[in-house]
Structure formats: structure tokens, C-alpha cells
Amino acid sequence: MNKIINWKPSISINNISKRANIIKKIRKFFNDRSVIEVETPTISHFATTDVYISSFKTILKKPGINNPIKMYLITSPEYHMKRLLAAGSGPIFQLCRCFRNKEIGKKHNPEFTMLEWYRPCFDMYNLINEVNDLFQYILKCDNTELSSYKDVFIKYLNIDPLLAKKTDLLKIAINFNLKDIIKYKKNKDSILEILFEFCIRPFLGKKKPITIYHFPSTQALLAKINKKDCRVSERFEIYYKGMELANGFDELTNFAEQQKRLEDNNIKRNIIGLPVYHIDKYFLSALKHGLPNCSGVAVGVDRLIMIALNSKKINDVIAFPINIA
Structure with a gap:
């Protein structure tokens, strides 16, 4: 049949x-x-x-x-x-x-x-x-709310992501039953992204959009670094009803810095076993x-x-x- x-x-x-x-x-x-x-x-x-x-x-x-x-x-x-x-x-x-x-x-x-x-x-x-x-x-x-990346971590997880040690972040992940998800994550940024995704993002923008800005400079491949605080970038994301809707930057215009970041990305890809690609010349x-x-x-x-x-x-x-x- x-x-x-x-x-x-x-x-x-x-x-x-x-x-x-x-x-x-x-x-x-x-x-x-x-x-x-x-x-x-x-x-x-x-x-x-x-x-x-x-x-x-x-x-x-x-x-x-x-x-x-x-x-x-x-x-x-x-x-x-x-x-x-x-x-x-x-x-x-x-x-x-x-x-x-x-x-x-x-x-x-x-x-x-x-x-x-x-x-x-x-x-x-x-x-x-x-x-x-x-x-x-x-x-x-409604108009979007504004909150820094640092402030939402403090609000929902009671920790400053810019100062926190990897061991402190691992403890939070374990408390949220994320041990299996983060066990292969080898750096602080990966753990921060997991915590943001599972412990913060679902609560964002429930009633109106919220803009999260000043993501860590280590999470900004194509954005400028903040002139007053080199730990953060001029990058933002907008969330509404638990979903990411927008990802934006004050764009990096420095050729040498951009080339270095792309090369560093390929090094990271190689370390974790991902294909390494030619950079767009x-x-x-x-x-x-x-x-x-x-x-x-x-x-x-x-x-x-x-x-x-x-x-x-x-x-x-x-x-x-x-x-x-």
C-alpha cells in the first residue's frame, strides 16, 4: 500500500x-x-x-x-x-x-x-x-528596555560575568543541572553562553522587547571594543518573548584587527575539531x-x-x- x-x-x-x-x-x-x-x-x-x-x-x-x-x-x-x-x-x-x-x-x-x-x-x-x-x-x-550583559547576569544569576572565574560559572551550571551540557566546554566564554541560553534568555522580553548590550569583547568577532572598558564590545542583541530577534554591532573597521580575529577563530576551530576555512580575502x-x-x-x-x-x-x-x- x-x-x-x-x-x-x-x-x-x-x-x-x-x-x-x-x-x-x-x-x-x-x-x-x-x-x-x-x-x-x-x-x-x-x-x-x-x-x-x-x-x-x-x-x-x-x-x-x-x-x-x-x-x-x-x-x-x-x-x-x-x-x-x-x-x-x-x-x-x-x-x-x-x-x-x-x-x-x-x-x-x-x-x-x-x-x-x-x-x-x-x-x-x-x-x-x-x-x-x-x-x-x-x-x-512597547519601547525596548535596555540592560547590559553584565546586569542581566547579576539579576538572574547573582554573578558578574566579567569578573567571574571559570570555576564559579561551572558551579552555577551544575546547580542548574547543566553538567552534561557544559562538560565538553573548555573555555569561560562557552560556559557563559550556555548559562545565558538556558538560565537567562527564556526570561527575557516577556512583555516587551529588551536590548542586551555590551557583550564581552571575547564574544564579538565583528564589533568594535568599547573605548572606556576593553572587556566589553559595542554589540547588542534584542529579545522578545524569549526569542532572539536581532544581533547588531558598531562595526569593526580596522583591517589588521579583523584579520587577527578571523585567524584566531580558525585556531579555535582547529582546537575543538571543526573544519578550518580560508578567510574571505x-x-x-x-x-x-x-x-x-x-x-x-x-x-x-x-x-x-x-x-x-x-x-x-x-x-x-x-x-x-x-x-x-
């Missing part, structure tokens, strides 16, 4: 229409502010060196050439967009498909829609205000040419729509998730 295959989309027809209207409103928001919409490639010669993100690999075959070329689906349009900024594009935004392996769940699909934009002459706080404006426009929510060349002082942010569009439509699963707001694609 033939098995019946469920070929239908996971999203309702009603939600298809609502999703389309939200995407239309996002474009209007930026068009009204004279931010140019751009398109950049979905396939790149370079994978991300980020330790916490896994790239999809593909193969490019050229006619008449036997040796295939390794290529990768983008995890973010960031590097290409920064090349546009270095070329003098001015303020830009993009709505595009991104791909991250090993990310599947109620709030994750390996293929997802990202909104990313960059604002020359904006610092981190200017950009936080603009993200807040967008969220109020789309979600009709085009991105670094653009930085060397000169990236304007700017801030940029990435927003998970599917999650934004989940909140707008009061959905509990990402499958309710996308047509064909990975299990039926």
Missing part, C-alpha cells in the same frame, strides 16, 4: 497573506528612510569561521573543467554588504535567504529569511533606536580599502513574523520547512 505523502505547505493560506503584508511593511519602513535595498550572492567561495555557526557546503562545476570548486551557502550577507559599503553604497538593507546547518527546531529552520541593514555614521545606540522603531511599526509593541580587501564608520544589524524575519502572528512554531510562518521541502 502506497504511503500518503503530505505535500501541502506547513503555513496556512491566511498566514501566507499576512506574511506578505509584513514583508511589504518592512520594505516600506526602509524606503521611507531612503535606505537602498540591495541583493548579494547566496553562494560564496568562503564559509564562516564562526565557531558557533555551521556552513552548508556545495560544489561548483565549470564546463570543461574536471576539478570541482568548493563553495558555501551564505550564513549571512554581511561580508558582501560590507563590500558594498566600502565601495560607497551609503545606507543599505537586504531581505534574503540564509542557511545554517545543525539548526532545526520550533524556532529554527536550516533555511531562513534574514533582514540585514547597515547605517554609515550610526553608532550602536542610534541603531538600537532604529531597530526599536521597526519593531514598534511591525509588532505594535575579498572582505578583508574591502576593509583594507576602507569601511566607513557604521553600525549594522541582522533580524530573523521568520521569528519576527512568529511574534506578529502569535505563532509558537516557525513552521507556521514558512511554506516548506526542511522536513517537507
